[in-house]
């Protein structure tokens with residue numbers, strides 16, 4: 001038995017047992033609170049809406065469990081049967097050089113794993129989201145999105161992958177991992193910068209927010225907190241879903257504020273301004289930069305670790321490969337690393353929640369009152385059917401945002 005495979009299996013098992021246990025705790029907790037609206041929300045959210053949010057939470061949890069009960073046996077039978085090695089030999093037999101062989105192999109694997117998750121994605125959109133009135137997407141739009149996404153990953157993903165494989169093959173004995181890291185950092189920087197200008201418009205229509213009181217109030221608060229903006233836009237999010245959101249995207253002169261049309265419809269002007277002040281807080285308090293740097297640090301460590309094991313035969317044998325290759329190394333690493341880093345997840349969630357509290361506080365100070373932020377949070381919770389009663393351990397482990405109640409309590413005590 002391959003020792004690496006045994007260690008991976010142990011981590012994988014631990015990851016999924018912990019995940020199932022947390023999910024079980026959470027659903028039990030939600031069920032046991034289902035008969036009564038939590039006290040703070042009692043005169044703000046009706047029992048009917050609250051119970052709808054309970055059913056929505058439970059339906060999503062069930063789908064998640066079903067997806068992993070199907071996905072896990074498929075992954076492990078592929079690993080143990082030597083399937084990956086067979087596909088690798090088959091692709092190699094076509095006689096291409098190593099980079100095209102790698103692109104084809106990874107393309108086949110992405111298609112296979114995409115196919116396994118596809119029924120669950122479709123079920124989520126067209127059954128669950130539909131049932132709760134969120135989904136506005138037609139099947140034609142879904143197909144069009146799929147085609148655009150595929151084209152985008154070919155146009156951007158394939159050249160980047162070729163670059164990565166080239167560095168790995170050319171500098172395999174020395175600093176390939178450092179060059180790959182620099183390449184990925186550069187790609188990430190470019191994509192983040194142009195995202196709202198080149199990528200978002202492929203899927204959505206961005207319209208400059210018309211001049212009027214909302215726009216002047218947004219510009220006034222941006223000026224007050226000294227936040228540079230180069231455009232406030234609304235986006236037709238409603239053509240896919242009624243879930244609402246707002247975000248900043250892009251860097252430098254491409255930086256945009258994007259408001260979903262659904263958000264503009266639901267929230268009052270002050271509430272929207274408060275939500276945006278919160279987002280500005282993330283920027284000005286350097287949360288966005290911290291997040292980017294942490295991501296870069298994580299990929300630096302990950303590539304370094306891979307560089308230490310990439311020449312070991314046991315690494316490839318564990319997943320049934322008969323020969324070493326750069327693309328097989330990337331593939332195994334992508335499939336296995338999540339189980340080893342899963343246990344670090346609460347650390348990132350904790351940092352993220354700390355940032356959320358800071359941004360809420362920032363918004364309150366910028367607005368001079370916490371009321372619009374609190375009212376906005378209550379409305380968004382209600383409209384998105386957010387879970388009001390997550391189990392504390394579940395939210396501690398997974399939640400990137402504090403629970404609504406935690407945020408409101410913190411805001412009331414500012």
Ligand SMILES: [Zn+2]
Pocket residue numbers: 278279282356359
């Ligand atoms: Zn936030």
